Amino acid sequence: MVENLNQSEIKLGAHYYLWYGRPTFPLLGGGVWKSGYKHQPLLGEYNSRDPQVINQHINWAEEAGIDFFVISWNDSGSWDDITLKDYYLKQSQASEIKFCLHYDSSLALNVFRNPVSYDFNDKYSPFKTKGEKFLEDFEYLAETYFNHSQYLKINNRPLVIIYNTSLFKNVSHYFDKLQANMEKRGISLFLVADVVHWAGVKLTKKNLSYLWEMPPKEVIKIFFRVMHRFSLNNLEEDVFLSKYFDGITGYNMYSINRTVNFLEDVDEVYQKFFSYTRSHKLCFIPTVIPGYDDRNLSGLNRPILEREEGKFYEDFWAIAKKYLDPSLKMVLITTFNEWHEGTEIEPSKEYSNRYLEITRLLKN
Numbered sequence: 001m002v003e004n005l006n007q008s009e010i011k012l013g014a015h016y017y018l019w020y021g022r023p024t025f026p027l028l029g030g031g032v033w034k035s036g037y038k039h040q041p042l043l044g045e046y047n048s049r050d051p052q053v054i055n056q057h058i059n060w061a062e063e064a065g066i067d068f069f070v071i072s073w074n075d076s077g078s079w080d081d082i083t084l085k086d087y088y089l090k091q092s093q094a095s096e097i098k099f100c101l102h103y104d105s106s107l108a109l110n111v112f113r114n115p116v117s118y119d120f121n122d123k124y125s126p127f128k129t130k131g132e133k134f135l136e137d138f139e140y141l142a143e144t145y146f147n148h149s150q151y152l153k154i155n156n157r158p159l160v161i162i163y164n165t166s167l168f169k170n171v172s173h174y175f176d177k178l179q180a181n182m183e184k185r186g187i188s189l190f191l192v193a194d195v196v197h198w199a200g201v202k203l204t205k206k207n208l209s210y211l212w213e214m215p216p217k218e219v220i221k222i223f224f225r226v227m228h229r230f231s232l233n234n235l236e237e238d239v240f241l242s243k244y245f246d247g248i249t250g251y252n253m254y255s256i257n258r259t260v261n262f263l264e265d266v267d268e269v270y271q272k273f274f275s276y277t278r279s280h281k282l283c284f285i286p287t288v289i290p291g292y293d294d295r296n297l298s299g300l301n302r303p304i305l306e307r308e309e310g311k312f313y314e315d316f317w318a319i320a321k322k323y324l325d326p327s328l329k330m331v332l333i334t335t336f337n338e339w340h341e342g343t344e345i346e347p348s349k350e351y352s353n354r355y356l357e358i359t360r361l362l363k364n
Helices: 051-064 078-085 092-096 130-144 171-186 205-213 215-229 235-239 262-280 307-322 354-363
Strands: 011-016 070-074 096-101 122-125 158-161 190-194 247-249 281-286 331-333
Touching: 011 051, 011 096, 011 205, 011 247, 070 078, 070 331, 092 281, 130 171, 205 215, 215 235, 247 262, 281 331, 307 331, 307 354
Parallel strands: 011 070, 011 331, 070 096, 096 158, 158 190, 190 247, 247 281
Antiparallel strands: none
């Protein structure tokens, strides 16, 4: 069971970010907000450590029927970690909503993100491998968060979603060690792998035009990922999903070469992965987004997913409900407040509370 949540209803989570207000290097300008975003937050360019902002977000989440926040985490002592530990969780209203962690492996395992690698045997630093860094991180999370009264548990097991799991390599030694480390603490983790993704490249005139404009290095990366993902067997060979994980999800199905007939294609992908979970005794957690627009962050020629005044979001929810896991009945929203990618449902000057209202209606 999912503790303290009604078993007859959908358990609804929303990805939540605490990075707002974080300073950047002086030469880059004034903080995360300057990275670029389209819609205007109703609260303005807020600071995630502001008690009024935290409490307002929790109120809005409750208004929308959101049961828990999935909070992004990447390192101990980081801005986000300190914000969660010393600001968010110390607000009185934090007791009104559950939370769990989204382990952002792209940042946690890659110093300055160059070179990016998810091979656990590669060096994170001169003195430790990425796998050793991974184990250190989970020791810290166990010590700091997993026993918190508001941490979301499934059958008394803390839920952790691990980002970009489909790219992991050489993990078995480290995941065996993780299980042993947690067992010493009396903890059994409920791990969910971010592996739901596209396989293959959808070739359209629009997509080919965009790929032609990209640097060759980026195009090679895209083709490597999609070729590796043609077979679900690679997930068992590389990540040992059935051995180490309890469920699978996909953070965001947006892809620059998949914006045409997007929802129809998502339906097919969800069906494929849902069938995979049925035969491998895993849980499937579908994700929905209200739209996608990161042009102010990544360039004005980027393909987007139009919100269509809420219709896109409603249609995405209809697909997600087809693939609800019968034992879990959980749906994730990407996102509550990722403004840079335009996936937020947090109230904006353009839409006011519309997406909170739609979410509340669609959950039921």
